[in-house]
Amino acid sequence: MSDFRESIDIDRRPEDVWAYITEFTHVPEWQESATATERLDPGPVGVGSRLRITRHIGRRDIPMTMELTEFEPPRVWGMQGIDGPVRPHVHGEITPLDDGRRSRVTLEVGFEGKGIGKALVPLVVRPQMRKELPRNEQHLKDRLEHPVA
Template identity: 60%
Template sequence: MSRIEEAIDISRRPDEVFSYLTDPKHIAEWEESAEAVRTLSEGPLGVGSRFQVQRRIGRLKVPMTMEVTEFDPPRSWHFHGVDGPVRSDLQGTIEPLDDGERSRMTLSLDLEPHGIGKVLVPLVVKPLVRKEIPRDEAHLKELLEAGTA
């Protein structure tokens, strides 16, 4: 499958954007399809940590377990889905702008179908995700710039 990539500029420092974005407890605050998140690992988030996101895909509720495979604050992270019919592979980067006073955040997502996901991903999931990511990024920008995050 081809990756979906979107970028947005945010008027917050890279460390602030990274900290909020990579904290699983905030995912449901800014991602439209995320309904709940449960941490599966002890301690601070880092390579090897796991968390589960309960997602709504159309009328389906799908739990997705994610594992952190890269974690380089405040520059980049990589979360990889390890179970379920649709496994997300999410890479993110944050570039400093204006001497570090602003940030450019880029999300790159691929969806790996397994089982019934081979039918769902191209017909249902990928079209929904292509529309959702720009809305999610806009919501994230709004939350961070308003100081509510």
């Protein structure tokens, strides 16, 4: 179940959007709470691949291990948190527009709290995400439409 769903249109081909989004070192460039990422598995990315994303939530930096649950280039990806007090569930879709010249990116995000996370999710995480998700999509659009050299 997702708590939030946001879409944005981007003036780039779906393949370009896919390449940027699934190169996970880019996550801190377009997601405000992400401070670092680290691939945990060697080899090609696919279902079952894991990465650690460190996020600034409230006053703390919290590392989360995420596992890819969906991976259908260049259209669909999904991830689920598998440890830590806050476990996000993410589903993303890239829809071609204008005969593949543009893209619509839709992100759905939900959260499960474990231990202290049961209090963090409603009090800190959801309010933060409510503000952040639309801004993250705008950052993604800006990065892809106006790349920094």
